[in-house]
Amino acid sequence: MQIKRKILLNPGPATTTDTVKLAQIVPDICPREKEFAAQMAALREALVRVVHGGPDQYTAVLFCGSGTLCMDACLSSLLPEGKKALIVNNGAYSARAAEICRYYGLPHTELKLPYDRPATPEAVEQALRAHPETALVYSTHHETGTGLLNPLYELGTLAHRYGAIFVTDTTSSYAMRPLSIAESEIDFCMASAQKGLMGMTGLSFVIGRRDLLEASRTYPRRSYYCNLYRQYACFERTGEMEFTPPVQTVYAAIQAMREYWAEGEAGKWARHTRVMDAIHRGLEALGFRELIQREWQAGLVAAVRCPDDPAWDFERVHDACYRQGFTIYPGKVGSAGTFRLCALGALDVPDLEAFFTVFRAALDECGVSVPVRYCD
Ligand SMILES: *Cc1c(COP(=O)(O)O)cnc(C)c1O
Numbered sequence: 001m002q003i004k005r006k007i008l009l010n011p012g013p014a015t016t017t018d019t020v021k022l023a024q025i026v027p028d029i030c031p032r033e034k035e036f037a038a039q040m041a042a043l044r045e046a047l048v049r050v051v052h053g054g055p056d057q058y059t060a061v062l063f064c065g066s067g068t069l070c071m072d073a074c075l076s077s078l079l080p081e082g083k084k085a086l087i088v089n090n091g092a093y094s095a096r097a098a099e100i101c102r103y104y105g106l107p108h109t110e111l112k113l114p115y116d117r118p119a120t121p122e123a124v125e126q127a128l129r130a131h132p133e134t135a136l137v138y139s140t141h142h143e144t145g146t147g148l149l150n151p152l153y154e155l156g157t158l159a160h161r162y163g164a165i166f167v168t169d170t171t172s173s174y175a176m177r178p179l180s181i182a183e184s185e186i187d188f189c190m191a192s193a194q195k196g197l198m199g200m201t202g203l204s205f206v207i208g209r210r211d212l213l214e215a216s217r218t219y220p221r222r223s224y225y226c227n228l229y230r231q232y233a234c235f236e237r238t239g240e241m242e243f244t245p246p247v248q249t250v251y252a253a254i255q256a257m258r259e260y261w262a263e264g265e266a267g268k269w270a271r272h273t274r275v276m277d278a279i280h281r282g283l284e285a286l287g288f289r290e291l292i293q294r295e296w297q298a299g300l301v302a303a304v305r306c307p308d309d310p311a312w313d314f315e316r317v318h319d320a321c322y323r324q325g326f327t328i329y330p331g332k333v334g335s336a337g338t339f340r341l342c343a344l345g346a347l348d349v350p351d352l353e354a355f356f357t358v359f360r361a362a363l364d365e366c367g368v369s370v371p372v373r374y375c376d
Contacts, residue, residue: 007351009279010329011144011172011301013194013201014345016256020199023255024248031247037239039254044235046257047205050174050265051181051189058181060207061232064246067171068096069226070190070204074167075100075138077228078188078212080219083135084108086127086164088119088155091143092332093169104222109134115146115333118296121154128162137164141189142173145332147301147340148292149173156185165212171195173298176272176344178265187212193249198346199256202246273299275343278352283341286360287371291338300344306337307372314339320362326355 001022008015029036040062047060063069075097079085085108087098101108111127113119119139128134137159139150152168159166170179170189175196181189188208193199206228216229225243234242260268276299283290283304291303306312318328331338363370 005325007326007347007355008345009341009355010327011195011340011342012192012344014196014198014342015347016194016198016200016252017259017346020252020256020259023252024200026248026251029247031245032240034239036245036247036250040235040241040245040250041239043250043254043257044205046261048181048207050260051170051179051186051207052183053181053207057210058207059210059213059232059235060205061213061228061235062203062205062241062245062250063226063231064202064241064244065204066201067169067190067192067195067204070171070192070206071097071169072100072223073226073228073231074188074190074206075106075136076104076222076226077219078165078167078216079106079136082107082133084131084133085136085138086111086124086131086134088124088137088139088150089113090117090119090150091115091140091148092145093140093143093171094138097138097140097169106222107133115143115148116292116296118148119150119155121151121158124155124158125162128158128164132162134162134164136167137162138167138169140169141179142170142177142298142300144172144301144342145340146292146303146338147290147297149296149298152179152184152186156187160185167208172300172344175260176269176300177298178269181207193253193256195344197253197256197260198344199253200249202249203253271348272343274349275347275352276300276302278349279341279343282352282356282359285356286363287373289374291333301340301342303331303333303338303340305374306331306339307368308375309368309373311367311369312372313366316366317359317362317368320365321355321358324358326358328359 156166174191192204
């Protein structure tokens with residue numbers, strides 16, 4: 001079977017291999033069969049191993065849904081009665097976490113910090129001092145809207161020193177940047193299958209400490225479908241999700257996991273890094289400027305400032321690239337005009353070289369002068 005190859009430079013779903021796409025084509029199976037539960041058990045173990053967690057101490061809880069569901073599940077399930085969450089907000093995804101708290105009416109402190117630099121432990125410590133009832137500290141590891149990386153170890157250590165658990169959204173770094181859950185002082189992290197793992201959409205997972213999951217049994221149940229303890233307990237009891245799992249997506253994730261181990265943690269990170277380097281090089285050659293200082297980037301997303309050129313029209317440039325099989329993505333940071341190029345997915349340097357040829361032609365077609373110009 002020939003499947004047309006598309007190059008996705010958006011921040012997920014990512015470009016996948018054909019072997020992962022085809023892994024979805026399996027004989028029909030009822031997900032309540034033991035055969036399917038065994039597949040999920042192996043997948044859950046492997047998901048923990050990706051972040052170097054010991055299987056006795058950590059487990060993975062799968063959900064049918066996109067990554068936001070995991071944010072929802074963690075925030076609504078891991079806060080004891082009368083306690084407060086601290087949301088470290090320096091980007092669009094942590095702003096979403098604060099919004100989830102508002103939807104559930106969860107007591108929380110929203111610590112708003114500049115979106116263009118890593119969260120500082122000093123600011124977080126000040127907030128923890130001011131709110132001693134804080135039981136959960138939440139931060140986004142890689143803010144996908146800007147490409148910014150937050151310091152997990154520093155934030156996790158602080159959370160623990162102040163008697164809180166540390167929950168981090170690793171949706172856009174998991175299975176790409178090497179990460180050790182214990183060494184980074186993480187209690188819970190999360191991701192979805194279609195980003196770093198290069199699987200399909202519709203399967204997401206929370207990875208976290210078993211003892212804290214057990215402790216959360218008595219916490220208020222604020223959601224019926226997204227309760228973390230309930231899903232965990234169902235997996236422990238039956239090996240299954242409580243409700244219907246995304247069957248074919250699970251098979252694709254299992255194949256994606258095979259390919260993850262075949263490429264290896266170091267090899268995969270090296271590939272994402274050389275793809276990102278090719279993105280930086282291509283942008284520089286055209287005169288583009290990035291929003292976030294290079295050393296503060298996670299090395300997976302470039303948020304690029306739109307040029308000050310009346311001919312610049314993101315939609316037109318996007319459409320011209322899309323016709324050639326390449327997808328670029330708009331920005332996500334308040335008023336600053338940006339677009340994004342991402343190094344997720346099954347890509348390598350030649351894909352980016354091909355992209356920049358197409359991108360350059362699209363700029364010419366739109367009449368954008370190169371090198372691109374900025375007023376400041
Ligand atoms: C993609 C992503 C999510 C989940 O977004 P969905 O639209 O639900 O897939 C959550 N957090 C981060 C940091 C992400 O990059």
